[in-house]
Amino acid sequence: MENKFGKIKAVLFDLDGTLYLDGVIIGNADKTLDILRKKGVKIVFLTNNSSCTDDEYGKKLARLNLYKQGDFICSSLTVAAEVMKEDKKVGKIYPLATGEVTRYLLKKGYNIANKGEEYTADTVLLTFDKELSYDKIVIANRLIAGGARYIATHPDKVCPAKYCSIPDAGSFIALFKESNGRDPDIIIGKPYPYMAEYVAQKLSTDNEYMLMVGDRLYTDMAFGINAGLKTALVLSGETTFNDYEKSGIKVDAVIKSVDELAEYF
Ligand SMILES: [Mg+2]
Incomplete structure (x- = not known):
């Protein structure tokens, strides 16, 4: 699995159940993000939750030591605003x-x-x-x-x-x-492709060089597959391995938590 995602330029992370749960970060997610940043991978925080603005997310993610300067935050609200324009x-x-x-x-x-x-x-x-x-x-x-x-x-x-x-x-x-x-x-949000188009355009990259990491099969993973991204399912949130096997959905990697992600780069 070493280098399986070696060509990936940006990793899109779901938040709840993937990077944190109930306001507590999962495992050593902050350190994993640092490893990816050092490898030159762009970190994107991608959320369907439109109850607050990207600025508010930035503050929350920074408090959890997850957001660092140069990272990119994208919510369904931001993209809805673009689409409505x-x-x-x-x-x-x-x-x-x-x-x-x-x-x-x-x-x-x-x-x-x-x-x-x-x-x-x-x-x-x-x-x-x-x-x-x-x-x-x-x-x-x-x-x-x-x-x-x-x-x-x-x-x-x-x-x-x-x-x-x-x-x-x-x-x-x-x-x-x-x-x-x-x-x-x-x-607008996952599993529909608008957010992928928006991120690819903002980062000047193509969908095939982006990896979606998330805990939900029918939003996160379906989104990645619909938009032609690479996909990694984490079992730290909503989905169990049994759910995955029963779903018939095929992702590129199934990992216990984001901490295992570094091994793929
Ligand atoms: Mg989630």
Whole structure:
């Protein structure tokens, strides 16, 4: 396995269940990242979680000794913002988003529906809104039912948490599907390929020189395979080896945790 990933220029890491769990880093993930950096590999932190901005992620990852200068952070929120820029159907946005994320979108120059003029929006952006309220659900539902452009940052139904998984954007998508029959027009995050295209473009590399490392088969590994990346499944999070064998999905490497990754470079 020595040098199996020797040609890899960038490693895209999932966060929860791959680099940390409940805010505690897994094994010696920080030291493994240092080994890869020394070999000239670009470290990319890739998350579907759109409940906060990349700046906030940078601070959190730096506190865990994972983020170092020169690393790259990419969330489904960043890429959604890029995709919306190119989308001619996106005019005024009604975001299902935290205040922090809404401020980020305003700073990026997006036209956000002000309070009182929500029904003039032509687009609903559904993110992992940890400040979701019934009023917001009612407004978004009416807009979606009325034919608004409907963009979701990611499809994850739940997010890992200490006592019990918490409802994530995919659960909100299911709520609107039940309520008005529509699915999003676009979903940005893993397993869809938008984030891979974005990272490859930003790092001026090709998908075949990128490796996706993650703990979920149907998001992380499916994303890597869909986008033509190399793939490494870690068993430190959601997936057991038995799940992997039963899935029929074929990845390039199965490892206990990221600590084993250095052996492949
Ligand atoms: Mg994960």
